[in-house]
Amino acid sequence: MLFGMLVSLYTSRVVLAVLGVEDYGIYNVVGGFVAMFSLISNSLSASTGRFLTFELGKGDMHRLKQVFATSLTIHALLSFAILILAETIGIWFLNEKMTIPAERLYAANWVFQASVFAFMMGLFSVPYNASIVSHEKMSVFAYLGILDIALRLFIVLFIAYSPWLFDKLIVYGLLLVGVSLIIQLSNMLYCSRHFQECKLQFTFHSDYWKEMSSFAGWNFIGCTAGLLKDQGVNLLLNLFMGPIVNAARGIALSVNTAVGGFVGSFMVALNPQITKSYAVGDYSYMMSLVERGSRFSFYILFMLTLPILFETELILTLWLNDFPPHTVNFVRLMLLLSLSDILSNTLITLQSATGKIRNYQIAVGGVLMLNFPVSYLCLKMDCLPESVFVVALFVSVLCLMLRLLFLRRMVQLSVKQYLYNVCLNVLSVSLIAAFIPALAYFQMEEGWERFLSTIFFCIVCSSLSIYFVGCSFSERKFITDRVRMMKKRIIG
Template sequence: MNKQQANNKRIAKNTLLLYFRMLFLMVISLYTSRVVLLALGVDNFGIYNVVGGLVAMFSMLSGSLSAAISRFITYELGTGNKEKLEKIFSSAVTIQFFLGAVIVLLAETVGVWFLNVKMVIPVDRMVAANWVLQFSILTFVVNLISVPYNAAIIAHERMSAFAYISIVEATGKLAIAYLIQITPFDVLIFYSILQAAIAFLLRLIYGIYCKRYFEECTFHWMWDLSLLKNMFGFAGWNFIGASSALLRDQGGNIVINLFCGPTVNAARGIASQINGAVMGFVSNFMTAVNPQITKSYASGNRAYMMTLIYQGARLSFFMLLFLSLPIICNTPYILQLWLKEVPEHTVLFAQLTLIFALSESISNPLITAMLATGRIRNYQLVVGGLQMMNLPISYVLLRMGWIPETVLIVAIVISQCCLASRLYMLRGLIGLKARHYLHNVYLNVLSVSVCAVILPMIASYYLREGFISFILICLLCVFSVSVSVYYIGCTTQERIFIKNKVSQIQNKIFNK
């Protein structure tokens, strides 16, 4: 077995491990989300969603550095420089400590002022909202300090660690769902405390695991000015992209709160949970692929990197289409089945959120390839600048009286503009051929989508809402997507590979 085949096998194994983890967590999340919504109520759920999002606004500072840490660790693993790898890890932890202090200062001043002066929160829930903010800050800082440890796990491609530790995470979610139903305390404050406690426990476990299995994950006080300059330089430009994405998501949430109130925030929060469950499967695949893209660039294997970019983009989209199309076609029924109380606007929010995720999925490998180069200034200025337009455009349109879902419609349109910009910018960065990408990825997934959606949409239009029609439409979606992907989305070599794998499985079954 050659090195490329071994890498492909590792990607497949890691993806499978992460899929089992995600499936397990998704089942738990669907149950606990329903319990949490009923226990908190629509208004409290909306308050937690928007106040937690306020803290996430400050995470734009850490998001750029997190990407820098992951990129530098993975890159050095590709080059095999262990001494520099140790310096990078210790420098990363040092940076996160200082960054945590800065973010706490900002959150406790600007964040507290904005919550109490600008946000639309019922007066009798303002004290609880402030407690939510404090515990959200604590949770954020705990997660921030552990970023280098998680980056090390991903860079080493030890995805089994995530799979095993997910058992603790799922147990914690179940415990929270039970405890908030019986607590004599304010349920919103108690929920925030429990979320912080679970975050602290998970970060502790990840830290112990890394120290035990990875030599470089032992912190020493490190102040290498040259290395810190490179990491901050990379993070500084990546800050534009990280902040623009968070302004799009959490900024949109705050704009919705200003014009529509916490009830609509609850609707978007539910839609985001559905999207998170579905996107988890795709992100698991990209988590397994991303280190190989970066390592291929570091080792100079550009041909394999391009193969991973094209295949990663198409497969990400196809996996997301498999999962999202049945939900899009059955959104009202699924929400009624899942929740006893469905907030207004939730159906369209959920559908648009999944469409936005489909739009973004084919860009993920491009972003990884861009980060691998380390030369990101012009890229971030162009693409990050476009993404930052989400917030002002959404604000203006909502102020003019447009529906709350406008925030997501704007995001989808700008997402397509960003894709075009990425293709243009990456021509010079990695030699990506935009025409080749458009033909082999964009038009490919667009053709699959158009063909796959026809039969399910016709069926959902004529069939009455109910359990039998839900099952029939889901089966029709799976069949339609499968046929479209196989005959339109796959190359000849991929179809041969699928046939061989199916034949192998059949032989094993019948031989038994």
């Protein structure tokens, strides 16, 4: 993940420089528009992951094979349906409604077709990806991630330094399709060889289809809300502000994705354990995973984001040299939003593990959908584009409270205990850790001395605050023992 973060930041810089701000914004908004077609697929993907992990936790291989075969059939049919939607409604909206300069519309259509193909490949391989995560083969997950990153780095270097003349936006989009094809085929090949259930067969079991479709149907609400929050608001920014603001959001998203990758890998390893512990009825261990998972995922993200929150402008200047207006505020607000959202991740996994999500999705998904209309009203009233992130931050906190209330009824989760052990804990850690870096930032003049001092204080203060304030005695002992073991290995 460290390798991925560094390469991601480097490639984002080169892509922005090579494509230019306008083409970068076009790629960001067109790719985001294609992602809108994942409205249905995301709900089915969540359903596939949940049912595979649940059956794996139960240890029923026969049911596991039937669930995989049914999900593979569903995703194959869905890939074909989305192709039809993309080539009809998608083409019309791209050419008639989106704000794209006329001279770049041809290139935008190429990017659109490339994005659709890559999306279809990713959709078909969802059951295979879910199997890797369900079996907790994190080394394979990591190796494929490194391969993906290395291939993307090669593409960026090619379009930046190739001696041939070509439309770089078009070639960039087509080469990314090639990367997606290689990664997805690698996933499928590994799963077919190592997991008994992962056979390429298109069979349909009506019982599982009913269960999975019911789960996916209600999950559809949450997926719709999530897409409207991200890609829907991105389209609003394009319609009201144009591709330059999309470029600023794209840069902020690159920073957020690079930093959030560390937490993503942590959650990928944690989520199957939560579902499996629920499947076997080990509720004590399950609640321990939920609370600790929320705290430690927040700590990881907080340690990485705190220096960026203070020195955003200088970091962007060193990274990109030049960047569009609003980028600094977009980066800060998106990172704050991620810190808020991360507290809900284990709660979402626990809710999915129960399989009872109808009322939850209606309530939480309904509130999450407010992002789109409220953001529209803000932009319609000529508010700054930053307003859409402020709206998202407010809605995120409200959804966290709703999730806690629903889980209190469903799995007897103690709201008071969660607020004390998690929310108050991370808030205390954050305030204590940020105090000294804030003094250094506001007291010193802008420049390298302030930058280095702020970074140093952020790392030291956040580490000490997490260790002494955030961790329990047993957790501190665990960390201390691990450090001693590492010292022994290094010293020999």
